[in-house]
Amino acid sequence: MEKTIFQYSCPGRIGVSLPALDVPETSVPGRFSRKDPIGLPEVTEGQAMRHFVRLSTMNFNLEKSIYPLGSCTMKYNPRLHEFLARIEGLASVHPLSPDDTVQGTLKIIHELGVYLCEITGFDAVTLQPAAGAQGEFTGLMLIKKWQEARGEGHRNEVLMPDSSHGTNPATCTLAGLKVVSVDSDSHGRVDVEDLRRKAGENTCAFMLTNPNTLGIFESSIKEITQIIHDAGGLNYMDGANMNAMLGIARPGDMGFDVCHLNLHKTFSTPHGGGGPGAGPVCCREFLSPFLPASTVEKAEHGYRLRDAGGNSMGRLLAFHGNVGVLYRAYAYIRTLGAPGLNEVSQVALINANYMKARLKPYYEVPNDDGPCMHEFVASGSAMGIHGVKTLDIAKRLLDYGFHAPTIYFPLIVKEALMIEPTETESLESLDAFVDAMIAIAEEAGEKPHLVTDAPVNTPVLRLDEVKAVKDLFLVEPFESEE
Amino acid sequence: MSIFVPNGKAQRDRMLEVIGAERFEDLLSPIPQSVRLKGELDLPLPVSELELKKEFKDLAGKNTSADLICFRGAGSYDHYIPTAIDSILTRSEFFTAYTPYQAEVSQGTLQAIFEYQTLIARLTGCDAANASMYDGSSAVAEAALMAIRCTGKKRILVAGSLNPRTMDVMHTYLDNSDFQINEVPFDKDGLLDLGSAEKLAEGGAAALVLQYPNFFGSIEDVSSAAELIHRHKGLLVVFADPVSLGILEAPGKLGADVVAGEGQPLGIAMSFGGPYVGFMATSNEYIRKMPGRIVGRTEDRAGNTGYVLTLQTREQHIKRAKATSNICSNQALMALANTVYLTLTGESGFAEVARQCWHKSHYLHKKLLEIPGVTGVFDSPFCREFVVNLPVSAQNAACALVDKGYLAGLPLPGLGVGAMLLCATEKRTKAEIDGFAEALAGYIKEAV
Numbered sequence: 001m002e003k004t005i006f007q008y009s010c011p012g013r014i015g016v017s018l019p020a021l022d023v024p025e026t027s028v029p030g031r032f033s034r035k036d037p038i039g040l041p042e043v044t045e046g047q048a049m050r051h052f053v054r055l056s057t058m059n060f061n062l063e064k065s066i067y068p069l070g071s072c073t074m075k076y077n078p079r080l081h082e083f084l085a086r087i088e089g090l091a092s093v094h095p096l097s098p099d100d101t102v103q104g105t106l107k108i109i110h111e112l113g114v115y116l117c118e119i120t121g122f123d124a125v126t127l128q129p130a131a132g133a134q135g136e137f138t139g140l141m142l143i144k145k146w147q148e149a150r151g152e153g154h155r156n157e158v159l160m161p162d163s164s165h166g167t168n169p170a171t172c173t174l175a176g177l178k179v180v181s182v183d184s185d186s187h188g189r190v191d192v193e194d195l196r197r198k199a200g201e202n203t204c205a206f207m208l209t210n211p212n213t214l215g216i217f218e219s220s221i222k223e224i225t226q227i228i229h230d231a232g233g234l235n236y237m238d239g240a241n242m243n244a245m246l247g248i249a250r251p252g253d254m255g256f257d258v259c260h261l262n263l264h265k266t267f268s269t270p271h272g273g274g275g276p277g278a279g280p281v282c283c284r285e286f287l288s289p290f291l292p293a294s295t296v297e298k299a300e301h302g303y304r305l306r307d308a309g310g311n312s313m314g315r316l317l318a319f320h321g322n323v324g325v326l327y328r329a330y331a332y333i334r335t336l337g338a339p340g341l342n343e344v345s346q347v348a349l350i351n352a353n354y355m356k357a358r359l360k361p362y363y364e365v366p367n368d369d370g371p372c373m374h375e376f377v378a379s380g381s382a383m384g385i386h387g388v389k390t391l392d393i394a395k396r397l398l399d400y401g402f403h404a405p406t407i408y409f410p411l412i413v414k415e416a417l418m419i420e421p422t423e424t425e426s427l428e429s430l431d432a433f434v435d436a437m438i439a440i441a442e443e444a445g446e447k448p449h450l451v452t453d454a455p456v457n458t459p460v461l462r463l464d465e466v467k468a469v470k471d472l473f474l475v476e477p478f479e480s481e482e
Numbered sequence: 483m484s485i486f487v488p489n490g491k492a493q494r495d496r497m498l499e500v501i502g503a504e505r506f507e508d509l510l511s512p513i514p515q516s517v518r519l520k521g522e523l524d525l526p527l528p529v530s531e532l533e534l535k536k537e538f539k540d541l542a543g544k545n546t547s548a549d550l551i552c553f554r555g556a557g558s559y560d561h562y563i564p565t566a567i568d569s570i571l572t573r574s575e576f577f578t579a580y581t582p583y584q585a586e587v588s589q590g591t592l593q594a595i596f597e598y599q600t601l602i603a604r605l606t607g608c609d610a611a612n613a614s615m616y617d618g619s620s621a622v623a624e625a626a627l628m629a630i631r632c633t634g635k636k637r638i639l640v641a642g643s644l645n646p647r648t649m650d651v652m653h654t655y656l657d658n659s660d661f662q663i664n665e666v667p668f669d670k671d672g673l674l675d676l677g678s679a680e681k682l683a684e685g686g687a688a689a690l691v692l693q694y695p696n697f698f699g700s701i702e703d704v705s706s707a708a709e710l711i712h713r714h715k716g717l718l719v720v721f722a723d724p725v726s727l728g729i730l731e732a733p734g735k736l737g738a739d740v741v742a743g744e745g746q747p748l749g750i751a752m753s754f755g756g757p758y759v760g761f762m763a764t765s766n767e768y769i770r771k772m773p774g775r776i777v778g779r780t781e782d783r784a785g786n787t788g789y790v791l792t793l794q795t796r797e798q799h800i801k802r803a804k805a806t807s808n809i810c811s812n813q814a815l816m817a818l819a820n821t822v823y824l825t826l827t828g829e830s831g832f833a834e835v836a837r838q839c840w841h842k843s844h845y846l847h848k849k850l851l852e853i854p855g856v857t858g859v860f861d862s863p864f865c866r867e868f869v870v871n872l873p874v875s876a877q878n879a880a881c882a883l884v885d886k887g888y889l890a891g892l893p894l895p896g897l898g899v900g901a902m903l904l905c906a907t908e909k910r911t912k913a914e915i916d917g918f919a920e921a922l923a924g925y926i927k928e929a930v
Contacts, residue, residue, distance in 0.1 A: 001786060005597050005825050015826035016564045018834055022912040026844035028837075029863055032701055034731050039604040040829040045566050048825045052594070056575035059590035063574040069583075076486055077578050080531050086568070086751075089542025095558050095755030096892055097547035098884060104541035105754050118524050130616035130756070131811035133798070141658070170798035170808035176658035179803045217512040247523050248510065254517045264811065268486075272815030273591040274581040274613070274775065276757035279811075293650065314654030318557045318619040318647045318744070319755025331538070337528030340484040347487050347494070349509050354497040371501075371509040398587050403580075409799070426488035427497065458586040461782035465585075468780035468792040474610040474769070475600040 001460075002054045006476050009041040015048050039478045058459040059273075060403050066425050066433050070375045070406040070418025071165070071213060073243045073265035078335070081269070081328035090327060095319040099304040105323065106303035110296040112330040117282050119341070120239070120259055121252020124288035126295060127280045128321040132240060135260025135279025136171040136207070138292060141313040142258055142283055143205045143234045144175060145290040149311060152232060155204040159228070161190050163213045163410040165238060177204055184412055188214040188367030188377075196227055203233035210254065211241045211373035213410040213418075215352065225255025234258065234287075242266040243422065244349060244374035247342030251282075258283035267329035278325040292316050347423035348374040351430055355421055358434045362441040366413050375420035377413050378405075388444040388451045390415040395462060396443070396454035400436040484528075550889040551914050553846070555867050555905030556697070557618070557645055558755065559747045561725065561835070562909050567749045567822045577815055581775075585790040586782075591814065592789035595777040598821040605724060605824070606741035607732025608763035613775040614817040615809065618744025619648040621760030622691060622721045623655035624773045624807055625742045628764075629689035629717040631771045631806065632739075636661050637687045639679060639711070643668040643696035646896075648721060652691070666690070672698040672860035672869070674707060683714040689740075693721040694733055698903065699843070699867030700860055701730065708737025717768075724748055724761070724820075725907075726865045728836025740764045749823025750816055759816035770796065773807030838908035839866040842915065846906040849919035855926060859901060866907065872900035872922075874929045879922065882929075886921045 043051070060067070067074035085091065093102050113125040129135040140158065147155045158172045159180045169179045180198055183191040190208065199206070206228040211217045218224060225235045237251040237259035243266045245251075251259045263269045264277035271277070283291070293308040293315040305320070336344065349371070356365060356376045363378040380390035394404030394417075406418040421430055443450045455462065483490050489497070494506070503509055510518070529537070542548070552560040571577060575590055582588030582595075595613045602611035615621035626638045640652060642665050649665075656663055664682050669675040674692060683690070690711040695701045708718040717739035725747045727733075733741045745759040746752070764772055770793060778792035798805040827835060843866045850856050855873030872879055876893035880902070883890040891904030906915060 002593065004593070004600075005821075006600065009828075012830075014828050014831045015566070016828075016831050018562070018831065018838065018908060019911075021838055021841055023842055023845035023915065025841050026848075028729055028840060032730050032863065032865075034727070034729060035735070037829055038728070038732075038832070040601065040827070040832055041825050042828045042830070043825060045564075045826060048822065049566060049569065051825075052570045052822060053573070055590035055593055056570070056573045057590065058587075058593075059575040059579050060584065060587035061575045062578035067580065069580055072580055074580060078486070080534065082572055082577070084535070084538045085753075087538055087542045089545040089548040090538070091751040091753050092560075093545050093547045093754050094552055094554050094560065094752050094889060096554055096556055097545075097550075097754075097889060098881070101547035101550065101884060101889075102545050102754060104544035107544070108541060115525055130620070130813070131809070133808045133810045134616060134620075137808060141654075144658070166797075166799035166802050166805070167808050167810050169803035170801070170805040173803050173805070174655070174658070174808050176660075219512050219514060222514065222516060247519060249513055249517050249519055253519065262811075270577045270815075271580045271811075272577050272813075273579045273588075273594075273818070274814030275811040276616075276759075276813045276816060277811040292654070314657075315647060315650035316620065316654060317617045317651065317756065318645070319617075319758075321755065322757040323754040324751070324757050327538075331534055334526065334529050334534055334537070335531075336484055336486070338523040338525045340486075340528050341523065341525070343484055343487055346506055347489055350494050350497050350501070350506065351489070353501045353503070353509055357501045370512055371503070373512075394584065395586065398584060403587065404584050423487050423489075427493040455586050459589050460586055460786055460788040461784050463585050463782050463788045463790050464780045465790050465792070468778040468790045471780075472769070472792070473779040474596075474776060474792075475603045476597070478604065 004476050005041045005051050008043050008047055008051060011042055013042040013044050015043055015045040065402055066429050067403045068405050068419050068421050070420040071240055073420060073422055075268055075422040076424040077268055077270040081331045084331050085324045085327040103302050106296050108330050109326055110298055110303050112326055115333050116261060116280055120282040121250030122282035123285040125280055125282045126291045127326055128292050128316050129279035129281060130317055130322050131275060131277040132260055132262045132279040133167040133171060134316055135281050136167055137174055138281045139236045139258045139260055140171060140175040140205060142287045142290045145311060145313055146287055147204055155202050157202045158205045158207055159198055159203060160207040163412050168207050168238060187369050188216050189218055190224055192220055192223060195224060199227050199231035203231045205234050205236050207236045207238060209238040209241055211244050214367055214377050215372040215375035217373055221254045240265060244345055246345040247338060248345050258287055263325055263329040268332045269325045269328040276322045276325055278322045294320050344423050351421040351423060351425060352376055355419060355430055355434055359437055362438050375418060378417045378419060379413055379415045380417055381415040383444040386444045386448040388448050390417055392451045392454060393440055396440045396451045397436060398455040399457045402433050402436055547889060550887060552889045553891050553904050553906060553918060554889045556892045556903055557647060558752050559907055560752060560909055561747050561907050563749050564826045566826060567819050570822050571815060571819055576818060582791060589788060592777050594818050594821055596789050598817045599777060601821060601824045602761045602763050605727050606722060606763040607734025608741055609766045610769050611761060611763035612772050613777055614812045614814060615760030615762055615774055616813060617758045617760045619651040621742040621762050622648055623652045625719045625740045625762060626652060626656060626689055626691060628740060628771050629719055630661060632717060632768050633688045635686055635688040637664060638689050638691060639664050639666050639682050639687050640691045641666050641674045643672060643674060643698060644693045645697045671862040672700040673702055673862050676706060676710060679710055683711060686714050687716040689717045689719045691719045695723060695726055695865045698860055698869045699864035700862040701865055704733050704736035704738060725836055725839060728832045729840060730865060745820045748820040750819050757813055757816050759813035759820060771806060774809050774812060835908050842906040842910050846904060846915050849915060853923040853926060859897060867903060867905040869901055869903050871898055872902055874926055875899050876902040879925055882925050883921055888918050888921060
């Protein structure tokens with residue numbers, strides 16, 4: 001256990017030095033001044049470093065071992081990209097600099113947009129959304145604005161399968177639209193007949209992740225997107241699972257009209273413990289008038305930022321998006337090129353199918369009617385007879401030195417374990433993880449307490465989430481130091 | 483085989499055998515031929531690390547703005563960033579980790595967020611804070627939506643002295659539903675016109691949104707605004723600059739119900755606008771209406787202290803369409819930068835940063851007003867940023883000053899052709915300020 005930084009504080013210590021003030025002072029009017037101390041810690045740089053490094057050692061991370069979180073695409077984050085994004089000339093430019101003084105950055109943003117359009121099969125792009133969920137919001141707003149512009153503003157329903165990411169319905173609410181849930185069929189794919197029944201004159205859009213959240217490709221995708229088009233709606237693809245599709249198939253060729261990408265998944269930018277990500281949105285040309293503010297265009301003399309026209313959905317952030325993240329994704333695509341990106345998806349598919357094949361004798365894999373894509377969903381429900389839940393399996397994996405898969409999602413699979421290895425894991429690493437999963441399945445039968453008591457080899461034992469909600473403790477009280 | 487993929491032909495063949503597939507193409511059987519990509523993607527040829535480094539250095543060299551001495555703010559500020567911050571941010575344990583869903587192996591991230599929440603709550607004078615939002619502007623927009631949830635009212639009053647980009651973002655977030663935004667004009671001092679606010683608040687409003695210091699750098703009277711909107715049963719949402727809070731009274735202590743802001747000035751590079759981080763803090767009364775992730779302290783099975791994500795029933799992965807927000811990924815690593823920054827500067831260093839910004843911006847203001855023809859625009863007290871009126875086009879002056887090595891203030895054509903919003907942080911030296919004033923004086927003399 002590590003103390004909080006506030007508990008190291010001692011009056012008079014400081015961790016940074018500033019030049020002495022070299023201009024005359026101007027008094028601060030008393031009525032505006034802060035009355036009491038803020039309560040910031042007072043420590044030296046060395047103490048701060050020791051504290052945060054100690055904290056870091058309590059974190060699992062990608063450079064420790066496999067991080068097979070389904071739908072999160074935890075692939076290796078190249079060290080080079082961290083260097084590139086920090087180059088002084090890129091990192092230190094003001095966002096409201098005149099265009100001709102930021103030609104390097106504008107070129108990277110423009111070229112990255114061109115690459116992403118090629119990868120997705122679309123014509124136009126915005127790189128402004130800060131994350132996948134903001135990309136979804138952007139995509140839905142493009143569709144909504146388009147519907148309004150053609151006099152179909154009454155269309156307020158967004159159809160989506162019951163296996164969709166939680167952000168999909170939450171985004172609909174933010175966009176002022178209504179969710180209509182579409183059933184999945186017995187193979188985990190969209191129930192086409194149910195979709196046909198629900199698509200109609202109020203359909204604004206259809207949202208689908210493809211491959212879907214079960215890791216299954218929607219084989220009837222052309223029929224699905226056609227049904228929506230015939231009903232007067234547009235098709236939105238949640239690109240969270242694009243790591244399966246690079247150079248293999250493109251949303252633009254499947255009948256989708258708009259999609260977002262998660263640069264922090266498919267394009268290797270780091271997750272940062274929860275962010276920053278980036279959620280660029282690619283779309284067909286006819287949706288481009290509705291794109292958010294500030295797109296970069298190539299003009300006669302270099303690149304320039306173009307302000308949005310009157311039909312734009314508006315502005316998502318104060319400035320131009322998570323540009324530092326865009327630098328990294330650009331570097332990734334430049335390093336791999338077309339053959340390298342295609343290899344990414346090929347190996348992601350092989351790795352996932354290999355794990356599925358090895359795990360299948362030990363874990364139920366519902367909806368398994370052929371090859372999966374880059375991930376698959378197993379179930380821990382067979383362990384239920386020993387009193388072992390999927391949560392226990394996940395915690396026991398931590399004891400074995402691995403991160404757990406995504407659990408209890410998608411909601412349509414009981415006791416779900418959603419496993420995505422990514423292409424950057426070696427065969428040895430996949431085998432080690434699978435061996436641990438098999439050992440846990442055996443433990444569940446023979447010594448279930450080992451699983452239900454897990455984890456025991458972690459910085460803390462299993463944590464009480466109910467207490468955290470009941471006795472809310474969200475900040476260190478100031479009084480405790482005084 | 484690329485440098486990122488360890489499984490070569492030998493391993494792949496072995497794996498395909500275990501899968502029971504003859505060739506890789508068998509795995510593509512669920513994908514109809516009609517949607518498969520024919521041929522290869524049209525992308526530039528792959529390059530090596532050596533070549534890419536060179537390419538990036540060349541591109542960075544084209545960003546001449548990086549060499550300019552910066553007097554521009556308007557939402558992004560050129561503050562000093564202590565070196566130790568990046569040493570922490572580049573640790574694999576922090577930057578390659580995912581959202582801390584498996585709390586037992588994420589205590590580093592979780593405790594750091596707990597400390598971040600504490601720092602933000604103390605800085606803003608509020609009871610609690612969340613784990614971060616995308617940026618300051620989207621945080622304010624989400625704060626407005628939160629006020630709508632808290633009050634059940636659908637109308638938001640927004641001070642006209644709000645950063646216009648933030649105003650744009652508020653419209654993007656709020657215009658989709660039957661919510662209404664009413665802009666309250668500012669008075670001759672550039673401050674919220676309380677009389678107009680009073681009239682607009684009649685009939686009740688969910689919130690009044692006020693920037694502190696406002697877009698023009700002027701220091702708003704938060705207490706009066708709070709008193710006004712509270713009488714009309716609405717919340718006061720303050721969009722606060724965190725550095726200014728080093729010397730100015732915390733908005734939470736002046737009656738603000740929600741305080742949101744942009745964390746970029748606290749140890750984050752300007753990086754052409756991102757990644758930044760939005761913060762959001764509130765009182766105990768409204769915590770459960772807050773969007774975004776929140777970390778709480780709890781105990782493990784042995785009674786040891788530990789941290790977990792808490793109040794998750796507000797969030798999209800549980801509540802789906804009824805969640806308080808659609809936010810999932812946030813800006814965690816940038817929040818960590820804020821945490822390390824506030825730790826390194828600490829109580830006295832942080833106050834010193836704010837104090838130097840105050841003195842240097844006032845010195846800049848004085849020097850500029852000494853130039854013949856340059857006048858002040860608003861008569862109110864300001865902090866770090868202010869507006870002056872040039873006797874020439876501010877746009878033309880800014881262009882000309884680029885050639886002299888300066889990124890001048892931001893032209894504000896809405897306030898007049900000569901209006902310019904300028905800023906001086908603790909990084910600007912007396913010599914730089916004098917040099918800039920001289921260069922501007924020289925330009926004006928020639929141009930008039």
